[in-house]
Amino acid sequence: MIEIENLSITFGEGASTVHAVRNVSFSVAEGESYGLVGESGSGKSTILRAIARINPQWSGTIRVNGRYLTSKRTKAEARAMQMVFQDPYGALHPRHTVDAILREPLEIHGLNNRDARILAALKDVGLGPEFRFRYPHQISGGQRQRIAVARALILEPEILLLDEPTSALDVSVQAEILNLLKRLQQDRGLTYLMVSHNLAVVAHLCGRVAVMNRGRMVEEVTEDTLRAHTPSEPYTAQLMSATEGYDREAVRSYRTFD
Numbered sequence: 733m734i735e736i737e738n739l740s741i742t743f744g745e746g747a748s749t750v751h752a753v754r755n756v757s758f759s760v761a762e763g764e765s766y767g768l769v770g771e772s773g774s775g776k777s778t779i780l781r782a783i784a785r786i787n788p789q790w791s792g793t794i795r796v797n798g799r800y801l802t803s804k805r806t807k808a809e810a811r812a813m814q815m816v817f818q819d820p821y822g823a824l825h826p827r828h829t830v831d832a833i834l835r836e837p838l839e840i841h842g843l844n845n846r847d848a849r850i851l852a853a854l855k856d857v858g859l860g861p862e863f864r865f866r867y868p869h870q871i872s873g874g875q876r877q878r879i880a881v882a883r884a885l886i887l888e889p890e891i892l893l894l895d896e897p898t899s900a901l902d903v904s905v906q907a908e909i910l911n912l913l914k915r916l917q918q919d920r921g922l923t924y925l926m927v928s929h930n931l932a933v934v935a936h937l938c939g940r941v942a943v944m945n946r947g948r949m950v951e952e953v954t955e956d957t958l959r960a961h962t963p964s965e966p967y968t969a970q971l972m973s974a975t976e977g978y979d980r981e982a983v984r985s986y987r988t989f990d
C-alpha cells in the first residue's frame with residue numbers, strides 16, 4: 733500500500749524555483765493499479781522518483797506498507813518496490829547479457845537458485861531460454877522491455893512503479909506489454925503505480941487515475957468515468973480527446989489481445 737499526503741517537491745532556489753509537485757495526496761491499496769496522468773512537465777515522474785528515492789527531497793509524507801519513507805532507501809524496501817522505466821535500452825547495460833542483467837539483483841540481495849530464477853523470470857515475461865545470453869542490442873524493443881520487467885520482478889516485489897513503460901514502443905508492442913503487465917498483476921496480486929501522458933494506456937491497466945496539471949492533482953477519476961467520458965474537470969476532458977485522436981489504433985489493438 734502506498735499513501736501520499738500533502739506531497740510537495742521543488743527544484744532550485746529563489747527566483748528559479750520550480751514547484752514540480754504541489755500538495756498532492758492519494759493512496760494506492762494493496763493489489764490496486766493506480767495511474768498518474770498528465771502532460772509533459774505536470775510532475776508525475778517527479779512523484780514516482782520521490783517514492784523510488786531517485787529524488788530524495790520532498791515535503792509531506794510518503795508511506796509504503798505503513799512505513800514512512802526517509803530519503804535513504806533500505807535493501808528491504810528495494811526488494812519490496814521496484815521500478816520500470818520508459819526506455820528499456822537506456823535502462824539495460826549495453827555490454828551485459830540478459831543473464832548478467834537478471835543475475836545482478838539476485839547477487840546484490842543474496843538470493844540463491846540463481847539459474848533457476850533467471851529461467852523462471854524469462855518464462856514469466858514470455859521469453860524462452862534462448863534469450864539468456866543475448867545482449868540488449870540483439871533483441872527487439874518489446875523484448876527489451878520484457879527483460880526490464882523480468883529484472884524488476886526477479887526479486888519478487890509487492891509494488892511496481894511504472895514510468896511510461898510503453899511510450900518508447902511501437903503501438904502494437906505497447907498493447908503486448910500492457911497485457912503482460914495486466915496478467916502479471918492479476919497472477920501475483922501486485923500493486924502498480926503507473927505514470928503516463930496517455931490516458932488510454934493508463935485506463936487499460938488502472939482502476940483509478942489521478943489527473944495532474946502543473947504539479948497539482950486536478951481530479952481523481954475511475955475507470956467507469958473514463959469509459960463513460962464523464963470527467964468533472966474540463967482539463968481531463970481535454971486530455972481524453974487528445975489521447976483518443978492520438979491513440980485510436982492502440983485502443984483498437986488492446987481488444988485484439990484481450
Ligand SMILES: Nc1ncnc2c1ncn2[C@@H]1O[C@H](COP(=O)(O)OP(=O)(O)OP(=O)(O)O)[C@@H](O)[C@H]1O
Pocket residue numbers: 743744750751752770771772773774775776777778779929
Ligand atoms: N532534477 C530536476 N531539476 C530541476 N527541475 C526539474 C527536475 N526534475 C523535474 N524538474 C521539473 O519539474 C517539473 C515536473 O517534471 P516531471 O518530469 O515530473 O513531469 P512529467 O509530468 O513526468 O513530464 P514528463 O512526462 O515529460 O517527464 C518540470 O517543470 C521539470 O522541468
